[in-house]
Amino acid sequence: MYYYIVNPAAGGSKINKIQDKLKSRLRALGIMGEFVKSTGPDDVAKLTRMGIEKGYKTIVAVGGDGTINEVLNETIGNDKVVLGIIPTGTTNDLADALGIRGWYAATGILASRKVEEIDLGRVAGRYFITSVAIGFDAEFSGIKRLANGNILERAMFGTKLLSKSASFRPIKAKLKFDGNYEVEADSFSIIVSNSKFFPLPFVKTAPKDNLLDTVVITKIPGYKMLRYGYLSDASSIELPKISVFHSETIEIETKKPKEVAVDGQIVTETPVKIKMADKKLKVIVARKRKF
Amino acid sequence: MFEKGRDEIVKPGGSETIVGASVKLKGNLRSDGDILIEGVVTGDLKTKGSVRVGENANVIANVKAENVAVSGSVQGNVEVKDRLEISSTGRVLGDISANVLSIAPGAVFTGKCMMPESPRDESAQPTPEIEEVEVANEK
Incomplete structure (x- = not known):
């Protein structure tokens, strides 16, 4: 089951324009799950912890590099959890590197579920990915x-x-x-x-x-x-x-x-x-x- | 021919370390890949790959690499496993050793040069030359 954490502020609120189409597509692919939205600073981290506590094995960051960073800093160390990405942010460097270009392509990639292990960096007590x-x-x-x-x-x-x-x-x-x-x-x-x-x-x-x-x-x-x-x-x-x-x-x-x-x-x-x-x-x- | 050789020695791309112009590097630089120097390097340089010293670069270090191409200045010993090229603008002040050496007209080199020969069999004795001489029969 999939847990989607949406940052509505990412990419100039891009998610507002695509939300219905996105959910429809996920449903068609059979990977619909729970959708949650952040409402302020530190919310993404809090929501990620909630998703892990509920037992979700795939946590999908719907946003840009900043949103992904907040999610991964909570999932890291938990070997059972896999990160997914739907890029809707201003900068989507990681999604680009992983071959995920655009929200529509991202849904197909999530469905095919090819998982890789990649390096992380560490600075100021945080992990970083790009x-x-x-x-x-x-x-x-x-x-x-x-x-x-x-x-x-x-x-x-x-x-x-x-x-x-x-x-x-x-x-x-x-x-x-x-x-x-x-x-x-x-x-x-x-x-x-x-x-x-x-x-x-x-x-x-x-x-x-x-x-x-x-x-x-x-x-x-x-x-x-x-x-x-x-x-x-x-x-x-x-x-x-x-x-x-x-x-x-x-x-x-x-x-x-x-x-x-x-x-x-x-x-x-x-x-x-x-x-x-x-x-x-x-x-x-x-x-x-x-x- | 020399230009073509230089391009063959260091091709951009791969896990290359680049010391850009106006950048100063001090210390021991160790690498598995190629190194391109356009700035100033002081210390010691060792790589399994190739080193290229650009025309405006200044290297005050011993250099050890697979191949080296010098178009700038190197003050230090240069130990090369395969090919060392010093271009017309290159200056090397130090001892060099290489398997293949190319120094273009206009280059400056001051130091000793060692080019290892193939290994000899130390145990072999020298074979004396025997000259055949005709001796006339004496009665």
Whole structure:
């Protein structure tokens, strides 16, 4: 039996538009179950605990990366529970990596129930599944949801993006990898990835290799920041501006404390220590995926 | 031919470590994959894969790898299992050893060079050359 935890705020309340069609589809596939909706902060975690107590073996996060993160932090450690995903959020990096594109495709994938175990990372007492970000990606995560909103919200998104691109200053960061070597860089963005796939041919992420992939983007021109922020497109950034490192642990220090986004949500600030978790996550995946 | 050789040594992709331009790395970098350096590396570098030192890169470290292509500056010893290439803009100040060595015109290299021969059989005795001489019959 399936337990669906819906975050109605995800993706500019996308679920409101598709809810009836979604339930109809699930019914047709024979995987209808209990639907619950979060109503405020910490609600997703609470609802997940309730689902586990009721004995559900498949818990489906209906939302984006942030919603998935809250669900997995409650399910982890319970070997009997499998995570499912219906992507309706602003950022759906994990769903994309798992080959789950769109809510309709997600229902078919849930029904076929192919389960894989993937790596998790650990930071600030939490597990994460896609990435930890510092710099532009972290500061931008707070306004990204506006891009999927109404006309006024989209206009606000454009204005804030322009303003952020004009005012953003590179961050002086020091990164220590596995205690073996240190890197210093004036960074536009630092992304520590477990399963976030980058649209760059020389960055290969593997969610089952037991390693974290750290991408450091150094200072780039304002117009490239705009493109990066608006289209999530890093393909115009040339190779000399990009560094890539692989390790099991990373410690990141910055001159002044900077916000740290974990799976798209601001959770803590620097300095921060990130490492591979000793636990894995069971998740339903598509047959065609990025790994 | 040299350019083609360099491309063959390090192909982008795979689990590659990249030290971008304006990035400084200090310490012992160990890898199983290829390493591309466009910035500054100080310390020690060891990999089972290949290393490429870009034209504006500065490496102050001993380097040990399967293949190495140098277009920038390396101050340290370079120990290569297979192929070492120093391009026309490359500078190596240190001892090198490789199975195959290619140094382009314009490259700078200061140090000792070792190119291991095939292993010899130490127990074999040298065979003296025997010259056949015709001796005239004396009466």
